Amino acid sequence: MIEFSQVDFSYALEQPPLLKDVSFQIREGEFIAVLGRNASGKSTLARLFNGLLLPDRGNVKIDEMDTGNPEKLFAIRQKVGFLFPSPDRQLIADMVEDEVAFVLENLGLPASDIRERVDAALEMVAMENYRKHPPSLLSGGQKQKICIAGILSMRPKYMVLDEPTSRLDPAERIDILATLMKLKAEWGLTLIYITHHVEEIVAADRVFILQNCRADSFSLSELLEKQEYLLQLGIEPPEISRLIYLLNRDERFVIPYEVVSAADLVNFLCR
Amino acid sequence: MSIVLKNINYTYQINTPFMRKALHNINLYSGKNEILGILGGTGSGKTTLLQVITGLLTPDSGQIEIDEVDISQYRKKALNVFDKIGMVFQVPEEQIFEKKVFSEVAFGLRKKFLSAEEIRCKVEGALASVGLNADYCQRFTYNLSSGEKRRLAIASVLALETEYIFFDEPTAGLDYEGRVLLLDNIKKLNTEKRIGMIIVSHDPLEMFSVCHRCVLLKDGCLVFSGDLTDWMANYEILTEQGMVFPQSQQLVHELNRRGWDMKGGMKNFAEVAAQIIKCYDGRFH
Known part of the structure; x- marks a missing residue:
């Protein structure tokens, strides 16, 4: 379980705080989406999960281990995988399989274990045919998948993803999300997923919205019914939900907000 | 006044085992006051094409004419042409290098023999147009969030009021307000100042809302060109090509x-x- 209790954070004393008195708990296997406008503190929050940043006040505990305790940091970072927004900033090796093996080598695992885990991780993201490729020649989506594989090889319990799809095309987005959903189902991986695109997080268990230094928890369907509120917060509801919102203003239509795809809405309209 | 591309070919890592042809025989025309969209999946050659048009990459073969000047041939004359072009890169961190926000936006303006007052005015105007208020002027660029950096990169290019502006995935990482503001700005600059634009993106929703015409790149080939009505008329063929509407x-x-x-x-x-x-x-x- 991840536990934030009364966390305050600011980058410098003279700057206004980014987070104030933030408390929440995340259970294992949950899919948490994090939304909020630019500069609302999303990336800052993400970096508090594995001790890249430490709170000014309050504490962050990962499975009872405090990120403020330097002796526990190594163990915490093995449990919490972190995916940066731009894969180019995360990739370091000159061959895909070296990249995925990097963490494992540093953990001092035996060679046979490394081989097995690297193969499994690459298979998980469907990149097993690119073992010997240099990452620099892959597409953005492929690079992002290699980064994900690098984290998976470590077998983390939690995974924090900071805008992982902002540079991907729609087909790649769908692909990455399907991979993550598979991992959640098969491994019970806990996901903390930061994004600006609400249509990506329709499967989220809870949505955290960052605003005014707070992180408030909502369910997605509850948010989609309050679209003006969402827009006020600088968050755009998915296209289909906005359409439903306009249709529902006409009293002949009563379309539930659980409908999130074009195909479902067609079926609903053609009943 | 226009951009004309004739038979452009480009190959990465030529004569190595990783040789990859990125552009195949591209022919493209864009009128001066057009907002042209380039759509396509990642790895389809969108960014390469944009970098070829701006002269950042030299094509293997083919001709690029901007305002009737062949930039692939006559480099000295080409320099004047590049003065007319503003470019917003894909990763804003790659183009921001000044310490303070104000100096970043003023950098290009300082080369234009303007008075300090004019520069200040233009810098603040450009920042305001991307939703950053005057308080940002004295902020450090490395202290900004990634969304703010993105806005700053766009402002520093808008401030120059060049005749053409090219955007490489300008809305990636922007929040809703930032996207709306930018798209409105693009439309406004095009109608009021007659600035020609080329926008690379893989978000068809945004592209159809601002672009007069969109082309589709697939594996380095230009496979389709038209406005939204044309695209919808060819829905099934384009979907087979990997297009997600x-x-x-x-x-x-x-x-x-x-x-x-x-x-x-x-x-x-x-x-x-x-x-x-x-x-x-x-x-x-």
Whole structure:
């Protein structure tokens, strides 16, 4: 379980705080989406999960281990995988399989274990045919998948993803999300997923919205019914939900907000 | 006044085992006051094409003419042409290098023999147009969030008021307000200042809402060109090519397939919703 209790954070004393008195708990296997406008503190929050940043006040505990305790940091970072927004900033090796093996080598695992885990991780993201490729020649989506594989090889319990799809095309987005959903189902991986695109997080268990230094928890369907509120917060509801919102203003239509795809809405309209 | 590309070819890592042809025989024309969109999946050659047009990459073969000057041939003359072009790169961190926000935006303006007052005015105007207020001027660039950096990169290019502006995925990482502001700005600059633009993106929804015309790149080939009506008319072929249409357009296509009579060319969900209500009336009353 991840536990934030009364966390305050600011980058410098003279700057206004980014987070104030933030408390929440995340259970294992949950899919948490994090939304909020630019500069609302999303990336800052993400970096508090594995001790890249430490709170000014309050504490962050990962499975009872405090990120403020330097002796526990190594163990915490093995449990919490972190995916940066731009894969180019995360990739370091000159061959895909070296990249995925990097963490494992540093953990001092035996060679046979490394081989097995690297193969499994690459298979998980469907990149097993690119073992010997240099990452620099892959597409953005492929690079992002290699980064994900690098984290998976470590077998983390939690995974924090900071805008992982902002540079991907729609087909790649769908692909990455399907991979993550598979991992959640098969491994019970806990996901903390930061994004600006609400249509990506329709499967989220809870949505955290960052605003005014707070992180408030909502369910997605509850948010989609309050679209003006969402827009006020600088968050755009998915296209289909906005359409439903306009249709529902006409009293002949009563379309539930659980409908999130074009195909479902067609079926609903053609009943 | 226009951009003309003739038979452009480009190959990465030429004569190595990783040689990869990125552009195949591209022919493209863009009129001066056009907003042209380049759509395509990652790895389809969008960014390469944009870098070839701006002269950052030299094509293997082919001709690029900007305002009738062949930039692939006559480099000295080409320099004057590059003065007319502003470029917003894909990763804003790659183009920001000044310490303070003000100096970053003023950098290009300082080369233009303007007075300090004019520079200040233009810098603040450009920052305001991307939603950053005057307080940002004295902020450190490395202290900004990634969304703010993105806005700053755009402002520093807008401030120059060049005749052409090229954007490489300008809305990636922007929040809703940032996107709306930018897209409105693009439309405004095009109609008021007659600035020609080329936008690279893989978000068809945004592209159809601002671009006069969109082309589709696939594996380095230009496979389609047209406005939204043309794209919708070729929905099935384009979907086979890997194109993912915006959800509201998918809805229109599917409803029409089931016998509804919806008109094409609706640019956003609001127009689609109005059209659905109208058709619904026709069908059931």
